[in-house]
Amino acid sequence: MRVLILGAGGLTGRYLVKESRRRGMEVTGLTRQDLDITLPDVARATLLKFKPDQVVNAASLTRLERCEEDPVASRSINTTAPADWAKECGKADVRFVHLGTDYIFDGTKTTAYLPEDSPAPLSRYGQDKAAGEKAVLLANSQALIVRLAWVFGHGGSTFMSQLPGILAEREVVELAGGRRGSCTYAAEAARIILDLAGGDARGIFHGVQNGETTWKGFAEKAAGLMRGRGAKVACREIRELPADRIPGLKVARPAFSPLDMHKTETFLGRKIPDWVQGLEEYLAEIGF
Numbered sequence: 001m002r003v004l005i006l007g008a009g010g011l012t013g014r015y016l017v018k019e020s021r022r023r024g025m026e027v028t029g030l031t032r033q034d035l036d037i038t039l040p041d042v043a044r045a046t047l048l049k050f051k052p053d054q055v056v057n058a059a060s061l062t063r064l065e066r067c068e069e070d071p072v073a074s075r076s077i078n079t080t081a082p083a084d085w086a087k088e089c090g091k092a093d094v095r096f097v098h099l100g101t102d103y104i105f106d107g108t109k110t111t112a113y114l115p116e117d118s119p120a121p122l123s124r125y126g127q128d129k130a131a132g133e134k135a136v137l138l139a140n141s142q143a144l145i146v147r148l149a150w151v152f153g154h155g156g157s158t159f160m161s162q163l164p165g166i167l168a169e170r171e172v173v174e175l176a177g178g179r180r181g182s183c184t185y186a187a188e189a190a191r192i193i194l195d196l197a198g199g200d201a202r203g204i205f206h207g208v209q210n211g212e213t214t215w216k217g218f219a220e221k222a223a224g225l226m227r228g229r230g231a232k233v234a235c236r237e238i239r240e241l242p243a244d245r246i247p248g249l250k251v252a253r254p255a256f257s258p259l260d261m262h263k264t265e266t267f268l269g270r271k272i273p274d275w276v277q278g279l280e281e282y283l284a285e286i287g288f
């Protein structure tokens, strides 16, 4: 099985490359420096060059503030390019896997979001990712979309990725309160994505770990696990602030966005481990 991973320098992309290699797949990972997915005709030429059986698109403009500042880039990376790749993959009979987000929802539900729930995005990023999902499936009805949420992993720039280091160093940790969601260790996200793709799943699936939490709940659990593992934890207090008082979090995010995993678990025939297990695996990986 030859797999081509786009956005291979990003958090999820790196774990996808690693997990594909572990499974003995023939992997080509292309970072943004190797290949800009938005260039005209790039999809067709790249498929001809590498002749993959499967393309996984982990490239995305993920910083919400950047998407608001540069809506043209957001639309191009998050909507138009994925649809072009989906179309070219369809023509070449190559399996196309695309990644989505919980930020396509507005957070007004009181139970976990189902794959078939209608998007109602609050931000430019959410709008363009929702439009991307739709455009991908319109261009290629055989495509697979796996929605992730609050991903954390080694070298990630997300707050959750960096939290163990922050807890080790700072006595008081201030974080955004008032939001509840699913979260995912990037290694587990990669396993779910490749399992779904390998099982020939098509359409929309969720790819998070079970259970829901808040950033505070995640930080408290991380601090407890780190202490239990004998790691240094300087943090004595975790304070929740309204998100708009945290620099870099001005753009609206859903207050409630857990993703329901029943469809994925039924398809895969296995229970997905909860986020605490993912966090334990992550702490072990980074030596905390």
Ligand SMILES: NC(=O)c1ccc[n+]([C@@H]2O[C@H](COP(=O)([O-])OP(=O)(O)OC[C@H]3O[C@@H](n4cnc5c(N)ncnc54)[C@H](OP(=O)(O)O)[C@@H]3O)[C@@H](O)[C@H]2O)c1
Pocket (backbone or CB within 6 Å): 006, 007, 008, 009, 010, 011, 012, 013, 031, 032, 035, 036, 037, 038, 057, 058, 059, 060, 061, 062, 063, 077, 099, 100, 101, 102, 129, 147, 148, 149, 150, 151, 152, 157, 158
């Ligand atoms: N991280 C999360 O918490 C989260 C949550 C829900 C869903 N997701 C989804 O999961 C997927 C992967 O996200 P991630 O967390 O791995 O994000 P990430 O770490 O920001 O990775 C995205 C990668 O895409 C690259 N990229 C951006 N524009 C590109 C272009 N035009 N051509 C090629 N590559 C380009 C980025 O390169 P540069 O860094 O050089 O720009 C980066 O390496 C995305 O679809 C995202 O929407 C992520």
